[in-house]
Amino acid sequence: MSKTTDVTVPHPEGDLEHFQDPGIPEHRHRMADTDPKADKRAERQVVVLFTISVIGTIVALWAYFAIRPDGTTAGVRTSTMVLGLAIFFALAGIGVGAIHWAKTLMSDHEVVEDRHATRSPDDVREIAVQKLADGIKDSGIGRRGVLKGVVVSALALFPLTIAVPLISSVGGDWNVGTFRTTLWKKGTRLTYDPTGRPIKASDVTIGSAVHVIPEVTDEYRQSGEWISEKAKALVLMVRLDPRDFKPFAKGKENWTYDGIIAFSKICTHVGCPVALYEQQTHHLLCPCHQSTFDVADGAKVVFGPAKRPLPQLPITVDSEGYLVAQDGFDEPIGPSYWERLR
């Protein structure tokens, strides 16, 4: 096999079985090579192109200083456009100019260069191997087995001094139990997203879909924590004609109030907000991968890549007629994970 490492060309001569390589095609002259006028013209074109670049740069600088943003989208668009176009000409002048120059005025004679096999020649290899062998002998690593073992172990172990602190710190408190909890608990009021106004049951009309968040203080809603909590606590609430419901699952018969039913808005597929409600079919559609949930049937999946129904939030009304949670969710919301049911 070692012979095949040569860069060989089979049958360059040609015979009955193989044609002969006709060699590099004859060189064809360009206009500018023979006609001095064409040569001058090409040169002029290159000059014009590079001049365009210079003008482009000047216009770009002018645009930068002259066009001030006025805070409107249209104003920003104009300045972006003018500046960008000027930069385009500044760059394109150089680029097209250089290529035109190379194509029309520089030599277009093809050059042939030999290749050599990538592998190093045998004598070089021999010397290389010898040098390595000498080095190994000098180090004595071959004879000192214990030393070898310790060196390898030390080198293999020391990255742990950085990796362990790094990895164990980036996960925060590693309390993945938070996947199970949301802000909803017994008596939490349902409020409008994003205003936080409590919702009266009587305000919810049949057929409407309401985006709901749990009631929290205004300060809390300004805090960084809120976004992570909101990402778990989002609820979508709809009101149906109670006769439209399929029979409720066991234990969930009293989780609705007067045709109002509430589900987690976080898709059980990979966690997008399930935001589209289709009134006629009572279907909730997740815009990310089109999982479709049937609100009239316990938010069961009727189509798409999600497997589980959206978790249902048990609701009722308080003494003032405001909608409240009877309790938190009875299962983790959102996408599935390994220990979800443990």
Add this chain to the structure above:
Amino acid sequence: MTTTTTRPSATEPTTPIGRSSDYLDNRTGIGHAVKEFARKVFPDHWSFLLGEIALYSFVVLLITGTFLTMFFVPSMSLSTYHGAPKTMDGLLMSDAFASTLRMSFEVRGGLLMRQIHHWAALVFMASIVTHMMRVFFTGAFRRPREFNWLIGFTLLLTGLLAGFTGYSLPDDVLSGNGLAIANGVVKSIPVIGSYMSYFIFGGDFPGEQIIPRLFTLHILLIPAIILALVALHLMFVVVHKHTQYPGGGRKDGNVVGFPLFPVYTAKAGGFFFVVFAVLSLMGATMAINTVWNYGPYDPSPISAGAQPDWYMLFLEGSLRLMPGQAEFVSWGDFTWSLNVLVPAVLPVLLLIGFALYPFIEAKVTHDDREHHVLDRPRNRPTRTGIGMAFLAFFVILAFAGSNDLIAIHFHLSINEITWFFRVFVFVGPWFAFWITKRICLGLQRKDRELVLHGHETGRIVRFASGEYIEVHRPLDEQERWVRVNYTAHQPLELPAPNGPKGTKDKAYKSAKRWAKLSRFFYEDRIEPVTPAELAASHSHGEHDALPGGEDHALVAPDHSVDATEQSH
């Protein structure tokens, strides 16, 4: 450049250029490099520009990205925004989003740089993919370039990461939703999924750490890796010297083209400016990622029809196609989210399989030779077919990732489209393979016909006998050489088993499997015309039909037919 640069002992330099060259070379020995590289030969072909586009758009990403880092604030602390545009004034948002708005509306040229950066990212990925296709279909991955194929492949994956981390930085509704999906996918990993999610987000999604973390990855770690790989990639290009397309005088033992200095320098240098210019034009005229239309990230709103950047569409598509039934709970109440895991992992596994293709092909071809002349894709029908099948798979997934847009545009039901894609994603690639292979074989046949009978001239001549024929003009040497200068490989021969029948012979079994695969590659093949055949066809008279005419005469399924191969 005078000779003084390479030999300080030569006569004293007199010109200013000579003197400064002397100064430089005395301290760096750069003369060696100039002597070695200045007139290095590069072959010329438009398809060799694809890799250059990738390189240049990466440079543009570095330049514009550095501009962006001056104004971007990678923080998720919340505050109320006051400023342009009016629709965003008074909203609570993260510093990251606020700084993106300020960069767009207050920093002059900021929006331009953002848009150039984003367009450059899209072009970067597109040119990597098309460059890879060029390398694949022309067989440029063959020995000695296998490592460079793997490096290029790693660059593709790293590019995906660069794009995803960048897309997530502005902290708008779309990027936040992208992260939510990433979180869902990570959670689906068995056993450690929850902990991986915490590892990435530093707590519950989205937390307050993800943007600073992505920022470090996006502007430091990933560009550094890409830069190192690009350097290695280019170093190998120089070591191996560029491949060339087949043609007169082009051999595995030479390289035909233009010298680096000045022609190639002018062309390639000029081309960098052209690429940068086109990206600037795109950034100037085509709005992209207008984050102020989406608003700051809030887990609640979402718009239908939102699309990720194009290079992520295939993952989006495969997530959409997988039916939910694949999720199940095992004994011990552990959840297997295969409905998420399979579509996320499978395309990546396929990609990795694709990366190993050069090694498989070398084995079934028994090919251990160095190759520097490229294949014409038609002369490798099975390889070309396999490439098209892979391409079809990912393109179909990408279309499936836009199934909602297709549904709206063509007034179709989303369920039907999804079902169509569920079937098509398997049938399509198979069909692409089959049809591509047929087309390649057809083109090879046409080549044979041309070589044997020449071009049709459209001139009809009538013989004295009353017979009409069309006059054919024979191919010139160059035209013919391109069409006959290739090897039609044959399937591997099966070695005889070592032991008597029925004994366990692992080596034999494995050789048998490889031979079978090799048959799949090479059982259909079309031999190049030989001078003998050409002479025979001439002596038959120009107006004869193809010798044998039928396909099976040319497609030699057994070894006896082609003596060509045995002869060398």
